[in-house]
Amino acid sequence: MPDPTLRLALLYGSDRRQRFCDTIAAWAVAHAEAMGGWSIDRLDPATPEGRDGAALERKVREADAFLVVTPEYNHGYPAALKAMIDAVYIPWQAKPVAFISYGGLSRGLCAVEQLRQVFASLHAVPLRDGVSFAHARDQFAADGTLPGGHPAHKAMRLALWRLRWWAGALRQARLLIPYDAAA
Numbered sequence: 001m002p003d004p005t006l007r008l009a010l011l012y013g014s015d016r017r018q019r020f021c022d023t024i025a026a027w028a029v030a031h032a033e034a035m036g037g038w039s040i041d042r043l044d045p046a047t048p049e050g051r052d053g054a055a056l057e058r059k060v061r062e063a064d065a066f067l068v069v070t071p072e073y074n075h076g077y078p079a080a081l082k083a084m085i086d087a088v089y090i091p092w093q094a095k096p097v098a099f100i101s102y103g104g105l106s107r108g109l110c111a112v113e114q115l116r117q118v119f120a121s122l123h124a125v126p127l128r129d130g131v132s133f134a135h136a137r138d139q140f141a142a143d144g145t146l147p148g149g150h151p152a153h154k155a156m157r158l159a160l161w162r163l164r165w166w167a168g169a170l171r172q173a174r175l176l177i178p179y180d181a182a183a
């Protein structure tokens with residue numbers, strides 16, 4: 001019987017000083033902890049581990065699911081996030097990826113559409129359900145909380161539920177049949 005706890009790796013998209021990414025990532029982690037059943041790891045390009053290929057490889061290999069928290073810069077996703085993604089190859093395969101994006105009017109959704117292509121090319125499984133924030137700084141309180149009735153809470157719960165469904169299903173599938181068996 002496999003361990004029922006699934007391993008969630010949270011990817012930080014921004015490596016800027018005073019990034020807003022930390023506020024949104026902390027909110028997402030609180031949701032995952034409230035849901036339960038996840039052990040949570042972090043891939044953060046602002047840390048030495050986040051720029052260490054061997055550490056990234058190990059964290060991606062150990063993960064069952066990925067949650068990407070990314071801002072949008074000039075209609076794209078940050079280079080620091082791409083550097084982390086490109087540092088690893090095989091361990092992304094047959095694992096689900098959900099996205100939380102934020103930015104100005106476009107809510108970071110252009111960045112997410114680009115990331116869907118990137119993760120699909122790595123044989124990961126990008127999910128439809130996610131969360132996006134327009135002008136995120138205006139929506140969170142100074143203490144990092146989001147008002148209780150904000151629609152993002154419901155979207156986050158649904159995204160985590162779907163992520164867990166795929167993470168459990170794909171973990172079983174990878175155990176039954178190695179993903180690269182046909183190669």
Ligand SMILES: Cc1cc2nc3c(=O)[nH]c(=O)nc-3n(C[C@H](O)[C@H](O)[C@H](O)COP(=O)(O)O)c2cc1C
Nearest residue numbers: 014019020021071072073074075103104106107108
């Ligand atoms: C140079 C620059 C370009 C930006 N381009 C976009 C954009 O194309 N679309 C968008 O939604 N937000 C855009 N933004 C807003 C950022 O996504 C927003 O400031 C976000 O909070 C940055 O994330 P961070 O603080 O975690 O690094 C831009 C901001 C800057 C400074």
